[in-house]
Amino acid sequence: MGARSFDYSLHVPYAHVDKMGFVYYAHYFVYFEMARSAMFRQVGLPYMQLEERGVLLPVVVSHCEYKKPARFDDQITVTIHNLELRGPLFHVDYRVRCNGDLIAQGYTDHVCMSHSGRVLKPAKELIRLVEEDP
Amino acid sequence: MGARSFDYSLHVPYAHVDKMGFVYYAHYFVYFEMARSAMFRQVGLPYMQLEERGVLLPVVVSHCEYKKPARFDDQITVTIHNLELRGPLFHVDYRVRCNGDLIAQGYTDHVCMSHSGRVLKPAKELIRLVEEDP
Amino acid sequence: MGARSFDYSLHVPYAHVDKMGFVYYAHYFVYFEMARSAMFRQVGLPYMQLEERGVLLPVVVSHCEYKKPARFDDQITVTIHNLELRGPLFHVDYRVRCNGDLIAQGYTDHVCMSHSGRVLKPAKELIRLVEEDP
Amino acid sequence: MGARSFDYSLHVPYAHVDKMGFVYYAHYFVYFEMARSAMFRQVGLPYMQLEERGVLLPVVVSHCEYKKPARFDDQITVTIHNLELRGPLFHVDYRVRCNGDLIAQGYTDHVCMSHSGRVLKPAKELIRLVEEDP
Numbered sequence: 001m002g003a004r005s006f007d008y009s010l011h012v013p014y015a016h017v018d019k020m021g022f023v024y025y026a027h028y029f030v031y032f033e034m035a036r037s038a039m040f041r042q043v044g045l046p047y048m049q050l051e052e053r054g055v056l057l058p059v060v061v062s063h064c065e066y067k068k069p070a071r072f073d074d075q076i077t078v079t080i081h082n083l084e085l086r087g088p089l090f091h092v093d094y095r096v097r098c099n100g101d102l103i104a105q106g107y108t109d110h111v112c113m114s115h116s117g118r119v120l121k122p123a124k125e126l127i128r129l130v131e132e133d134p
Numbered sequence: 135m136g137a138r139s140f141d142y143s144l145h146v147p148y149a150h151v152d153k154m155g156f157v158y159y160a161h162y163f164v165y166f167e168m169a170r171s172a173m174f175r176q177v178g179l180p181y182m183q184l185e186e187r188g189v190l191l192p193v194v195v196s197h198c199e200y201k202k203p204a205r206f207d208d209q210i211t212v213t214i215h216n217l218e219l220r221g222p223l224f225h226v227d228y229r230v231r232c233n234g235d236l237i238a239q240g241y242t243d244h245v246c247m248s249h250s251g252r253v254l255k256p257a258k259e260l261i262r263l264v265e266e267d268p
Numbered sequence: 269m270g271a272r273s274f275d276y277s278l279h280v281p282y283a284h285v286d287k288m289g290f291v292y293y294a295h296y297f298v299y300f301e302m303a304r305s306a307m308f309r310q311v312g313l314p315y316m317q318l319e320e321r322g323v324l325l326p327v328v329v330s331h332c333e334y335k336k337p338a339r340f341d342d343q344i345t346v347t348i349h350n351l352e353l354r355g356p357l358f359h360v361d362y363r364v365r366c367n368g369d370l371i372a373q374g375y376t377d378h379v380c381m382s383h384s385g386r387v388l389k390p391a392k393e394l395i396r397l398v399e400e401d402p
Numbered sequence: 403m404g405a406r407s408f409d410y411s412l413h414v415p416y417a418h419v420d421k422m423g424f425v426y427y428a429h430y431f432v433y434f435e436m437a438r439s440a441m442f443r444q445v446g447l448p449y450m451q452l453e454e455r456g457v458l459l460p461v462v463v464s465h466c467e468y469k470k471p472a473r474f475d476d477q478i479t480v481t482i483h484n485l486e487l488r489g490p491l492f493h494v495d496y497r498v499r500c501n502g503d504l505i506a507q508g509y510t511d512h513v514c515m516s517h518s519g520r521v522l523k524p525a526k527e528l529i530r531l532v533e534e535d536p
Contacts, residue, residue, distance in 0.1 A: 058468070059468060060467065062466050
């Protein structure tokens, strides 16, 4: 994904904002997933197709650093700026921006897993996605 | 469920409270489900067993009326005070209390459905649950 | 809102899909809210402005009927097809479509409330929104 | 919190389980929060009291590693096994167990913040909580 990156934008729902008026921290991981799923759709590799081929991508590590809050109705943009294969792990890096500011950044690590729970080698579609710089 | 009822209590997580300081309205339906699942566990009919026997219970109608707000860390109690079979529908009535006040009430209607999506006659375990007044 | 209606679309996140493979029932109420908030933004009346003017719009009744399931990555569209003032209540009707099918319909009733919890007469902006057919 | 630790248990709601049949990864952060809030209640320092005294505890870093899945209706236990002050950061370590297995572990870092967004020195209640080994 070297020179390119993938952007996904949404408006913060009221449902996600806590009594401080800020997006509750766990929702960023849902935004990360929405960006991942949108990226897979955009590159012509819907995640459903991977699952139907028997490849699940459960998260094994998740991490987020929060710099500034996002508020209700703010338009935020999640950028996937790096994809890597690190041995069996599919690694995804995210940045979240709001009104021009970096407000959060984080990553998720995934394994390729069969429906029966066996860890698989990275699916060829993922290798292509990472290597060919979609 | 005539003379008896089933209670389920929890403390409101910070995650569920909106910027007004109140539990966001959709979460009540999750509390209804947590009470349903706890009731099924308590009567010795874990919902997982129903699913493994091929009986799913998707919701076909949901309804809630909100009387007073619940706030972060409040202990709330969901009472399932009525179960009925209405033809193919499994009907469940809920009341939610907080500090002695009725704060919400609602219901859900479910059908028995096979894994392939066919509507089934009410499972015998549900008939017993409704009729024998667990 | 007589002749016009308002549409809001999203792709179903993995986060919202249950082990049956269907969108969990409570999330429809979040989709209703996202459609409401998008409508308020579009008509130039962001809900934040109402709140800053001291008018909150808590939900007092919510209702949804589920016709067909939605699945992961499906694009669903929430249509707000009716707005009414019923005495102190602001009533909103929703339909949800997926791949051309009606999959759910429901409504929410709201009151105008001050930050101190007092019920207010409907805000003039809401009256205009309902009457002038945005 | 040297010799002691704090446990919080819950049954996994249907709402939190994805189409793989596993708890969706973001919910672990809600479980972490529910454990934190329960710990604050138990040590006689409800988080609401901190907020009313003007001390907010927003999360600045969150991290979780997932070892094994949890499934619907599983009883899981979140253990807070370490609390530290690292300069301005309040650091909390979590382990999640299910049926005797370690299924996840992670941490959150918080700052003490005023309602206006200013970073504060750690509140004396937090210092006591960390040092006096509640």
